[in-house]
Structure formats: C-alpha cells, structure tokens
Amino acid sequence: MSIKVNMDDCIGCGVCSQLCPEAFGLDEDAGRCVVISQDVTPSVRDAVDSCPVSAISTD
Secondary structure (H helix, E strand, O other): OOEEEOOOOOOOOOHHHHHOOOOEEEEOOOOEEEEOOOOOOHHHHHHHHHOOOOOEEEO
C-alpha cells in the first residue's frame, strides 16, 4: 500500500501531520502536506478519514 496526496486538493490545514506526524509533514513554503513515510498504519487511516477535503488516499 502507498499513501498519496492530491496536491491540487490539499489546503495545508495540518490535520494529517497532527494526527500522524510519523507519516505526514507540512511543507510550509508550498503550504501543502508531504508524505514522509509510506507505512500505512491505523493513525494514517485516521488522517485519511479526517482530511477535510479528502486529499489523502491509500491504495
């Protein structure tokens, strides 16, 4: 499985990096989420479910 972020949809709110800092960071220059680990854990799934614009997915 891999984690993908649709950069066109991401609003850089930071919910993902707050819920799962081991997998997500925030690129402050771009104002968008960055994936720092491809390990799909339960906290990654929580972050996917909590994204307000559904920009994160796993496959």
